[in-house]
Structures are given as C-alpha cells and as structure tokens.
Amino acid sequence: MKRKKETERKAWELTDEIWEAAQQFIPETKREEGKTYQRNPGGGRKPLPPRKVLEGIFFVFRTGIQWKAVPKEYGAASSIHDYFSKWAQEGLFVRLWEKGLLSNDELRGTGWEWNSADGCMVKAPLPQGSAGKAAGGGKKGDGTQPRSRTTRITSKYSRQQSQHS
Numbered sequence: 308m309k310r311k312k313e314t315e316r317k318a319w320e321l322t323d324e325i326w327e328a329a330q331q332f333i334p335e336t337k338r339e340e341g342k343t344y345q346r347n348p349g350g351g352r353k354p355l356p357p358r359k360v361l362e363g364i365f366f367v368f369r370t371g372i373q374w375k376a377v378p379k380e381y382g383a384a385s386s387i388h389d390y391f392s393k394w395a396q397e398g399l400f401v402r403l404w405e406k407g408l409l410s411n412d413e414l415r416g417t418g419w420e421w422n423s424a425d426g427c428m429v430k431a432p433l434p435q436g437s438a439g440k441a442a443g444g445g446k447k448g449d450g451t452q453p454r455s456r457t458t459r460i461t462s463k464y465s466r467q468q469s470q471h472s
Contacts, residue, residue, distance in 0.1 A: 318365075318369050319362055319365035319366040319368070319369045319370075320362055320365075321358060321361060321362055321365070326358055326361075328406060328410070329361065329403055329406075330357070330358075332399050332402045332403060332406070333357045333361070333394070333399065334393070334394060334397045334399065336354050355381075355382040355386055355387075355390070359380075359381050359382060360381065360382060360386075360387060360390045362381060363377050363378075363381025363382060363387040364387060364390070364391050364394075366378070366381060367387070367391075374387065374388040374391075
C-alpha cells in the first residue's frame with residue numbers, strides 16, 4: 308500500500324515508523340477456550356486491519372467526535388469502538404504511551420519536572436443534588452427555579468451565623 312507524503316498525512320494517520328513500533332503491542336485476536344461459537348473457525352466477518360483500526364481510534368482521540376461518527380474508511384463505528392474497548396482492557400494504550408515516553412526521553416530527554424495533566428480531559432462530576440427539586444430551588448424561593456450557587460452558599464452561611472448568635 309502506497310503511503311501519502313509526510314506533508315499530506317493527517318495527525319491521526321500512522322507513519323510507517325510509528326506503525327512498526329506500535330504493531331508489536333497489538334493483541335492477537337484469539338477464540339476463547341471453552342466458549343461455544345455459532346460459526347466454525349474462520350467463519351463470520353474477517354477482522355479489520357489493525358493499522359486502520361488504530362488510525363480510526365486516533366481519529367476519535369484527535370477530533371473528539373463521537374464513536375458512532377467514525378468515517379467508514381476505518382471500518383464500522385461499533386467495530387472500532389469494540390477494538391478500542393478490548394485493546395484498552397488489555398493495556399495497549401498504556402504500553403504505547405510508555406513506549407512513546409521512552410522514545411522521546413532517548414531522543415530529546417524528557418523534562419520530568421515539567422509534566423502536568425490537563426484537567427479539561429477529565430469529565431467533572433456533577434455536584435450532589437444538582438438535578439430535581441433537591442437542588443434547592445425554584446423561582447426566588449417558590450421551588451420552581453434553581454438558585455445560583457452563590458445564593459445557596461450565602462443562605463447557608465447566614466443560617467449558620469444566626470444559629471451561633
């Protein structure tokens with residue numbers, strides 16, 4: 308398969324060099340021992356090419372689209388997500404991350420004291436009572452409109468102060 312020139316490559320497309328490094332970590336597809344299958348070995352759908360699957364997964368990571376919106380060129384969206392789930396459970400992405408860190412450290416040296424995590428990558432949990440009437444509100448006290456956080460905190464603080472007086 309002829310690969311595109313480096314300048315035409317998209318951020319989620321794997322170079323041959325990266326694919327060679329990543330390929331060793333891709334888990335083999337095996338039939339589970341003791342499980343009864345409806346089809347004989349070799350029957351059913353053929354597995355998707357692992358390189359295309361990995362590019363499809365990186366496409367989702369890079370663009371942030373929903374799994375069901377993965378372009379058909381990478382395979383069925385549900386299949387790409389199934390591969391992602393299975394590979395993540397088997398530790399593929401952790402191993403790829405470790406390999407990337409070690410490669411970068413060998414080439415450029417990693418400034419370990421400057422590492423940080425981006426909090427935007429983690430979904431923030433909803434505060435307790437954020438839905439329904441338990442959230443404490445309504446139209447200015449009539450129970451139909453939620454009050455602002457500042458109002459709730461101020462009201463709570465005022466009640467505490469009046470109890471201690």
